[in-house]
Amino acid sequence: MSTQSSVTTIYGSDRPEDEQRDAFTSGDVPVGVYGLGKMGLPLASVYAETTGNVTGADIDTEVVREINAGRNHIVGEPGLDELVERLVEDGALVANTEPREVAAEASVHVVIVPTLVDDGGRPDLSVIEAVAGDIGRGLDEGDLVVFESTLPPRSCRDALLPLLESESGLSLGEFGLAFCPERTSSGRALKDIRGAYPKVVGGADDESARAASLIYDQISSNEVITVSDTTTAEAVKVFEGVYRDVNIALANELATHADEFEVDVTEAIDVANTQPFCEIHTPGAGVGGHCIPYYPQFLINEFETASPLMETARAVNDEMPHVTAQTALDRLDARGVAPEDATVLVLGLTYRAGVKEIRKTPALPVIEHLDAAGADVVATDPILDDTDVFEAAGATIIRGVTNDDLSPDAIVLVTAHESFEHLDVPAFSDGDRPVVFVDGRQAATEYRDDERVDYEGIGLHD
Ligand SMILES: NC(=O)c1ccc[n+]([C@@H]2O[C@H](COP(=O)([O-])OP(=O)(O)OC[C@H]3O[C@@H](n4cnc5c(N)ncnc54)[C@H](O)[C@@H]3O)[C@@H](O)[C@H]2O)c1
Ligand SMILES: CC(=O)N[C@@H]1[C@@H](OP(=O)(O)OP(=O)(O)OC[C@H]2O[C@@H](n3ccc(=O)[nH]c3=O)[C@H](O)[C@@H]2O)O[C@H](CO)[C@@H](O)[C@@H]1O
Secondary structure, eight states, X not given: OOOOSSOSOOTTOOSOHHHHHHHHHXXXXXXXXXXXXXXXXHHHHHHHXXXXXXXXXXXXXXXXXXXXXXXXXXXXXXXXXXXXXXXXXXTSEXXXXXXXXXXXXXXXXXXXXXXXXXXXXXXXXXXXXXXXXXXXXXXXTTOEEEEOSOOOTTHIIIIIHHHHHHHHXXXXXXXXXXXXXXXXXXXXXXXXXXXXXXXXXXXXXHHHHHHHHHHHHHHOSSOEEEXXXXXHHHHHHHHHHHHHHHHHHHHHHHHTTHHHHTSOHHHHHHHHTTSTTOOOOOOOSOOOSSSTTTHHHHHHTTOSSOOHHHXXXXXXXXXXXXXXXXXXXXXXXXXXXXXXXXXXXXXXXXXXXXXXXXXXXXXXXXXXXXXXTTOEEEEEOXXXXXXXXXXXXXXXXXXXXXXXXXXXXXXXXXXXXXXXXXXXXXXXXXXXXXEEEEETTSOOGGGTTOTTEEEEETTOOO
16 A cells, blocks of 8 residues: 655545545645546536635547536536536646547546446446546556435446556555445535535545545535445435335325326325325426436346335336326327317427436426327427437427417427426417316316316326
């Protein structure tokens, strides 16, 4: 294990821990953050406000250019605009398009690039491994590598540690490796990273756990929970997501019983949740994003042991966009309107409100289902610029929606963006023809008793 006279590295340092903490917070320990996206830029910013010496690496030249101009490119993160501007102005945060250059200078390397999943649902760690290779080639004795990107359990042990060792020619013990999952949500990243939840640390060896815990004790105001190893820490993060997917699937399955129960299932769920041991989530038009739909795949596809419950939950959640679209078609049919004679307006394309992300968005299968039935589909989203994939699926995209420019036979709300609250839904009805409105997020229940609106909500009894 390496030792250092002055503290410019934490891992293996033989200096008193208070000197190590002082060195870290005074900027003597240079930090590299790899990936400056929705999570990486907030994370790099919290590291920079703590240490004053962070270089971010991102291969997107536009991202790097914006950051070095003091501008935040991430939508919907309270406080991030001002923080990035101040940190860049103070020289505490610099961005670089070359991960290798960053790796050569940094002593603490924090990886927060995407964990991809291929079309078959298999984890694709190619980006993570590319960055690990860049870091390995710039790794020095005493460095610590921290992965925050969500990883299938065993990834650090079986893939990333061997890669770092082979690329650097060093062995664990000469450098450290820890998995410290990013547990935040878009829209509250700074608050979460600064300490909304305990920070989880899993080290490849005891010294890695010690060094990472010392660092995150400075980054987060919350407690640092050190678990047995990197695999346990990887499992913590994946389990959080799998729990959420299975729980939402239960809510969705219960929601499909609403009409047979002849009750609002959401009312029963809300009251059931008044017991501390019950926390049933909310039914809706589907489960999207690049986290929750994917984490179960990290277990279903990567382990021999069967996962029937997780597979069933995935199938239930992936069926909800079709349940939602078919509800609109059934309502139109009950009014004698055939799909090929209907115009359907889809409200919301991103996977959840306020987040500019379309991976696994329920809106796409909703549009595909309606288009396949022969309906004329129009769609709109207030925060999304790139809508090509939805046009390719058959939707006509409109920017902003007013009552003047179209008269849909049905409206399907998939994503409850705030700006939709101001929509005058009854005004879309004409004379004796109410407009069908399928509420995928229980976001417009005020129309339930409006005779100009033929309302049906997921999880609600009409
Ligand atoms: N978004 C969330 O809510 C959330 C929450 C917790 C954890 N996570 C995890 O964080 C990780 C990153 O997610 P995100 O939402 O920030 O992704 P993102 O797509 O918003 O940003 C990823 C960034 O990495 C950059 N990048 C890609 N390849 C790179 C490379 N080889 N070197 C350097 N930079 C590269 C991209 O240009 C992009 O700017 C994922 O593993 C995800 O599982 C995400
Ligand atoms: C365990 C957990 O909390 N993880 C959060 C999650 O954040 P996220 O950005 O992926 O967003 P979610 O809120 O999980 O929504 C996902 C989709 O599920 C739909 N949904 C949601 C709740 C519900 O009751 N019923 C639903 O139908 C919703 O519309 C959307 O389509 O993953 C991040 C990365 O790991 C975490 O960091 C973050 O903490």
